[in-house]
Every structure is written in structure tokens, then in C-alpha cells.
Amino acid sequence: MSTSGEHGYPDTGHTRTHLPGGDPYGGAPRRTPRSSSRSLITVVGVVVLLIAAIAFANRDNSSSPTDGSAKARAVGSEAAPTAPSGTKPVRTEITGVPVGFAHTAQGAQSAASNYAVALGSTNMFKRDNRHALLKALYTPAAAASLQAPMDKAYSSQFLARMGLDAQGDPPKKSTFVSRVVPIGTSVRAYADDKAKIALWYTGLIGMAGDNSTDPVTSSWKTWTFDLEWSGGDWKIAADTQKDGPAPVPGDDKAATTDEISKATEEYGGFTYAR
Template sequence: MSPGDEHGYTDTARTRLRLPEDPYAGSPRRGTRNSSRGLVTVVGVVVLLIAAIAFANRGDSPKDGGAKARTVEPQAAPTAPSGTKPVGTKTTGVPTGFAHTAQGAQSAASNYAVALGSTSMFRRDSRHALLQVLYTPDAAATLQGSLDKAFSAEFLARMGLDAEGNPPKNSTFVSRVVPIGTSVHAYADDKAEVAVWYTGLIGMAGSNSTDPVTSSWKTWTFDLRWSGGDWKIAADSQKNGPAPVPGDDKAATSDEISKATEEYGGFTYAR
């Protein structure tokens, strides 16, 4: 959710981008993009620090109970039929009711990354609803107030949004996470640690935008707990990369990005 200079783009990589003749691409945006992207990064770091502090000692708490998580060597886990039916329910628009298995944990982590990387996180009511659905009660209570402060009116304005998290007229705000793969780092009956490698999109598509949609590559690690008949997030952290070498793809115009955002919906991941 925080793409920007952390893309790992070098000056050489930037010179390979062929920008179209479009006000969206030709506006003097560099300074604004860097400042807003930097703020998004700061928000992400703050949230992760809060989560880390809140849950650093959970492993020693009696609440953990159950079997000790078994650390496993990370390995490729390609999507394949598991014999278990995919989830058939949604809560607040997010798939829920995942299998109580390692594959179920991977599917949950992937779907949760998609939800947390969406535009819903920029609106107060939908953000609160997501926290209640995706996180354990303790984690949700810890994060809600901190995230409300992080997503302040000033921060939203820097992203080109109004105080309610809405984009200007004739503009489309884009924030998406697209999982590339998952890896189970540890698993037990009541807990799992799953890493999701993903590419993210964020920015404003519009003729007057000074903050065009850009991409990033990150790895999002979720500390999951089996709670209330589903996997819930107890803590999470992110790191940059691994990022591939940028290609020679021609950058799309603002209209093309807006149209693609409207025409192509997100994915539901189930194994």
C-alpha cells in the first residue's frame, strides 16, 4: 500500500519508460509524487511498529495456547486443487470462512492482503469494518485509533482525496494489491505465519492528477490465529521486494488507467 521511491527504480530504469502525450503523464509531478509516496511509507512504518509493539510478547501469553507453531522451510507452493471447496461466504465484501489448514491460511492471507491494500482503507467506516473482520479483537482495537490518526484529512489531501477519502470529480483513485505467491513459514493447528509476495498499485488517474498511478513490489507477512472459526490477523509486517527489473512497457494514459480500474475487478484467492 505504499509504492513510491521504494520501488527500487534506478535512474536508468526511469529513462526506459516511454510516457504518452497526456497531461496525466506530462504534468510537473515529481515533487508531489515523492512527498505523498514518502508519507504513505511513513504511515505503513508507523502501523507496523504499533503492531510489533502490541504483539511482541504474545507468544508467551497463555492466550496463545494450543500446539506450538512448527517452523517449516519456505518453499514454492503453486496453486493446485486441494479437494476442499473454496469459501462460499463474504463479510464486508471480503471472503471469509477459510479452511482450517495450511492452504486455508494461505488463501486467507492472500485475500486479506487484497482487502487491506484496497481503497476501502482510505475511508473511515469501511476501514473500521475491515479491521473488525480481518484482525483478532485485540489487534483491531489496537490499530483502529492509530490508523484513524494516520489516515488524517491532511494525509488524504496529500493523496488527492477529500476528508472522506473520495477522489475529485472525473478522477479515479487506485489502490490495489495483487498477490503473486505465498509461502508458509510456520504452521500449527491454531496459528500460522504466511508471507504474501505481491505487486501494488497506487495513485490518482485523472487529467489534472499530479500523482499518477505507480507500482511497487513487496512481501507482506501475516501472523495468523485460528479464532472464531476462521483465520484472523494477530500481527503483520512488510518489506520491500523482491522486485523484477522494470520492462519497456509504455505507460498508459489516465483515461486508460481509469477505464481498466472500472472494467477489471479484483480477485478472490482460494486453494
């Protein structure tokens, strides 16, 4: 069985002691280094590298086409799967939610990310806002079938358990937090008019306040959307969620309710693009 030393290196069972003066292993005395020669070699090496860098940069500029198309293709062919496309994700907004996504797999991923943020927001706890989101994000058939069940799910009893009143508002001097933060997306299936997108996200929910019995906690889930191209945009036809994958919790100190309230007010959300 091997063991490791203090800094993670294997422990050989031997200790080396660096002694002043000559070679500790009995060899011939060490020669005095020629500092002037070393300095000259170092300077020459730096100059050579600098000249080579300048030559490479000039060659790259002179050989690149004026429109940059060849360079763009080279970069794109080596891009990592999570690299942004550079395409503007949306044109307009409805009920504060980005819409008008590209009719591509990347557009479907952007749509799923932003729709999850909207559906995980505090707007879902307010009846009129919830109805507006359902109408804007789901297909007409899905929105019609979901409205009544969602109204039942967000009942006054449920809102009360969350510390909210019947209108979905928190008590005075308290801040209700409900956020979805996308981590990444995966295309499970794609056709011209349909897409199945899985979104891995972390969520925050709870009440920040001195008298709160439901503090803000985090969770990790995967949200899968069946999207359809309808009316010139991606719409949700169906969606499901499951727990995880969740990383090992860190050793971060939990923030106070005041810190959570302040952070919620100071830090806004993002428009997510693939």
C-alpha cells in the same frame, strides 16, 4: 573469449555457403531421394503412433478405478507446489471480503492473500469501511489496538496528499486506484491454531486524472501475516511489510490516465485460493 553470432550461436570465424548442385566439399554426387519410400514410412509411423495412443487411452480407462481415487493420488503426489488444491476457499463474505477459510495451511494462505487484497483496497481510505475491515479481519485484541493508530495514519492531511477529500473520495472525473495483486505465498510456520504466512505481491496506487500530481505507480513488497484460528476462521494477530523482491522493469509504455481509469472500472478483482 568467445563471441556470438546474430542468432546467439557461437561465432567460429568460418562462413558456410550452400551451393546448388553437388556436394560443396567435393564428395560423390548425392543420390536422388526416394520420395515414395519416405512417404510410405511416414504414413506407417503415424498409424503406429495413433494405434499406440488409442491402446494407451483404452488401457488407462479400463484400469482406472471407478471412483478415480488412485488416479487422483498419483496426480496429487506429482503436483507442483503452486498447484491449486481444488478446495473451495470460502463460504461467505463479510464487507465484501471472503471469509470462512479452511483450518489448514492452504486455508491460511488463502486467507492471507484475500486479506491483503482487502487491506490494500480503496476501502481503507474511508473511515467506516476501514473500521469494518479491521473488525472482520483482525483478532479482537489486534483490531482494538490498531483502530486509533490507523485513523491517525489516514488523516485528512494524508488523504489530501493522495488527492482525496476528507471522506476519502477522489475529485470528479478522476479515479483513485489502490490495489494489491498477490503473486505467491509461503508458509513460514504452521501449527493447529497459528500460522505465519508471507505474501509476495505487486501493488498499484495513485490518482488517474487530468489534473493528478500523483499518477498511478506500481510497487513490489512482501507482506507477512501472523494468523490465529479464532471464531472458526483465520484472523490477523499481527502483520509486517518490507520492500521487494522487485523484478527488473520492462519496456512497457505507460498508459494514459484515461486508460488507467477505464481499466480500473472494467477489471474487477479475484478471490484468491491456495
